[in-house]
Amino acid sequence: MPPLIPPVIAPGSLSNAPQPVMTAGPDLLLRPWSPADAPMIVDAFRDPATRLWHGRSVDTIAEAEELIQRYIRGWRTESSASWALTTTAGEVLGRVxxxxxxxxxxxxxxxxxxxxxxxxxxxxPAGVLALSQWAFGVGVHRLLLNHSTRNTASCRVAEKAGFALEGISRSAVPHADGWHDMHAHALISPL
Structure with missing residues (x-):
């Protein structure tokens, strides 16, 4: 059964080009992950808060390298796109x-x-804002951002990046300490 509406983003339009490097602020970059970043991922997941909010552990370099390969496959399959958020000096701060x-x-x-x-x-927030601007530039119409209602820091990031709170999804996502209600934020393309 043929669709009446063409895809909003043409298949292949992302993966046919290299994943871009983007400026996210005066001394911040978003760049594709590389295997050399594996120790930074292991360090990030040593933090109990990261483990709580993301529901996973990454305890070894091999696990981090496997995760990086998943990030790379996401770009190739156009199912996801993951960047290392770094300083211009190369320090890995996080992931967007x-x-x-x-x-x-x-x-x-x-x-x-x-x-x-x-x-x-x-x-x-700077990384999320830069990513949002890029996403809208490649044709994304609506960006969702969900986080536990208990994660106030994540809520501040969403608000600072311009995401409107649309509601609460009750008992929506399991975390290590049980089911959490989730704030549902969204940002719509200005185009």
Missing amino acids: ALRGIDLEWGIAEVAYWMRAAARGRGAA
Whole structure:
């Protein structure tokens, strides 16, 4: 049964080009992950807050390298797009990503984490804002951002990056300490 509406983003329009490097602020970059970043991922997931909010552990370099390969496959398959958020000097601060990219509908979900030592510097909102601008430039129409209602820091990132709170999804996502209600934020393309 043929669709009446063409895909919002043409298949192949992302993966046919190299994943870009983007400026996210005066001394911040978003760049593709590389295997050399594996120790930074292991460091990030040593933090109990990162493990709580993301529901996973990454305890070894091999696990981090496997995760990086998953990030790379996401770009090739146009199902996700993940960047290392770094200083221009090369320090990895965290991750900013699109997951669940839906080319047909032009929708994706923003995800991020910051290493414990990098929090509170304004890098996360800057990275999310830069990623959002890029996403709208390639044709994404609607960006979703969901986080536990208990994660006040993540809520501040969403607000600073311009995401409107649309509601609460009750008992929506399991975490290590049980089911959490989730704030549902969204940002719509200005185009």
